[in-house]
Amino acid sequence: MSSKAKHKPKIAIFKFASCDGCQLSLLDAEDELLDVVGAVDIVYFPEATRTMLNGPYDIGFVEGSVTTHQDAQRIQEVRRKCKTLITIGACATAGGIQALRNWKDVDEFIRVVYATPMWISTLKLSTPIAEHVPVDFELRGCPINKYQLIELFTATLAGRKPNIPTHSVCMECKRRATVCIAVARGTPCLGPVTQAGCGALCPSYDRGCYGCYGPMETPNTASLTSQFRALGQVDEQIVRAFRGFNAWSWQFRKASEGCEHL
């Protein structure tokens, strides 16, 4: 290894409970991949390489939520090894779809899926990384946007703040001149309370936003709930709308629990 290579920042990518999709986003950046990996030393990324160096690392990216006792310990260790820790995707930033267990009896869940429940070890809650350790930046999305990932990568290497907007999906619809499907067609849409990042995909495909990027900066979920009711949605449907991939984020959680009549 040349002396120049030694000064490249050491990058590690860790996986917790997740689908692997967010780390795959890096490999999906086909045009940028070779340049990105040329600028850094990827020293821990089991999905892509057998090379697995022990820390410390300059930047650690974490995908996935904490759902087991072992992972609750492992995230502490990961934090200690990483100068900068960045979480990527809805599992890591909000607990992911697997956080739907948080409103249910997880022991009953285990019995539904596994014949010998005593062999399965899991926590009652699926929680985001920031509930366990301090996190330097959270990149939202289910999945994350690969261009935002590259922006984050570049900004972090340059030591500047990444340009990741926190306004709503509505702004993206306006920008791409998509006619508002909630207003024009009465389609229930989470766009007004959801953070931008996907490019307002769903409305451009004639369907309502279903909240992949989690709550925007200051979401007015109460107003949207009234709007959903006005469109004829019953509370059971509104609960489901807020209980998606970012269900455990506190804003969406409060919104769904407010419509639940137990």
Next chain:
Amino acid sequence: MSGRGTKTIRVDTLARVEGEGSLYIKLVGERVADVKLKIYEPPRFFEAFLRGRHFSEAPDITARICGICPIAYQMSAIHAIERALGTRIDPTVRLLRRLFYCGEWIESHTLHVYMLHAPDFLGYQDAIAMARDHRAVVERALRLKKIGNRIVTLLGGREIHPISAAVGGFYKVPTKQQLRELVEDLEWALDASLETARWTANLEFPDFEQDYEFVALRHPDEYPFNEGRLVSNRGLDIDAAEYEDHFVEMHVKHSNALHSVVRGRGSYLVGPLARFNLNFDKLPEVARQVSREIKLALPVKNPFRSIMVRSVEIVFACAEALRIVGEYEPPPTPRVEVPNQAGVGQAITEAPRGILYHRYAMDEKGLIIAAKIIPPTSQNQKRIEDDLRDYAMRLVAWPLEEASWKCEQAIRNYDPCISCATHSLKVVIEREEAPRE
């Protein structure tokens, strides 16, 4: 863990697979005493939390089982629900779903062939290191993969967890012009896939064959994606609805993924090798011809050659995509309305890694009351262990570091997706002297 007469290898995490698992092999003298493919990927309980959700949400929710093959989950979910509710789809929607699957196969197979599997054959830790010596090869891989993703993005809005597939059809379908714009890329991709197949044929393969029960879909006119009977080379010939009468899932202590076996017979193999061996006659001529050129003789029983078969399947997917793009006329409506009603339905589709089974039961409000999902990697799990039991015997005399790399490679023959199987890999080889008789 090293005692007298015992040698142990530990590799903490098995790399270049999707998800987290480990391998444990115990060698006693010349004998392989134990093989366990351990899957410690945390359980996520999809089948449990799908209950109470509306059927229209199942394609989006189950896609999140796997970021590498979300379309497979969407397709199996949609087809199972459509069967439960008696939905009839437009023939063009059927064609678009095939095109959607072509995109996923191209993207997923290219990722595995070049970036996850080839480095083993060429002795690199990863594709990035491989790119230093084989830049043009890796660039070809990235461009090919990108074209697969382009198809997925056009139909589904984005590569990972696409948003357009729906029960009854698509939320929105592309225009004729949008599909025509793919032609130039697809023609390049077809050539690149043929080059890929020839390139894999030059790799070195260990002389290792197994007597498999191959299980795949079979359709009267097509290489299978979404439809067909489930068949095997040992006489299986069933409808998806009969799947659970013939296959059993077992919960074993060392794995968070359930093991599947054919009732009364044992392990079986799903994925490219099975599809190729059972459906060679349904491949387009260009794929059959390159198979002959690279000397892939039927039946392929060497699992290491799956890299060649995967490349032939990329050839197929490119040719099929070109065919569909050429004959596409937009359907009268992107999707048919599917009213709420009670029902039970099963479907099997061919994910890149093999058959993916879904079953759903809905109540009269369209809410899911029961779901069952059996991904390809849990079906292959026991078969991977069986391969290793045999393969590890040949490695008894090898240095432990090399032996463990070879075992990892043997696991990667299956392109295992452990995130799917739990709905990873650490290698441990333990050696003990044989007890004296």
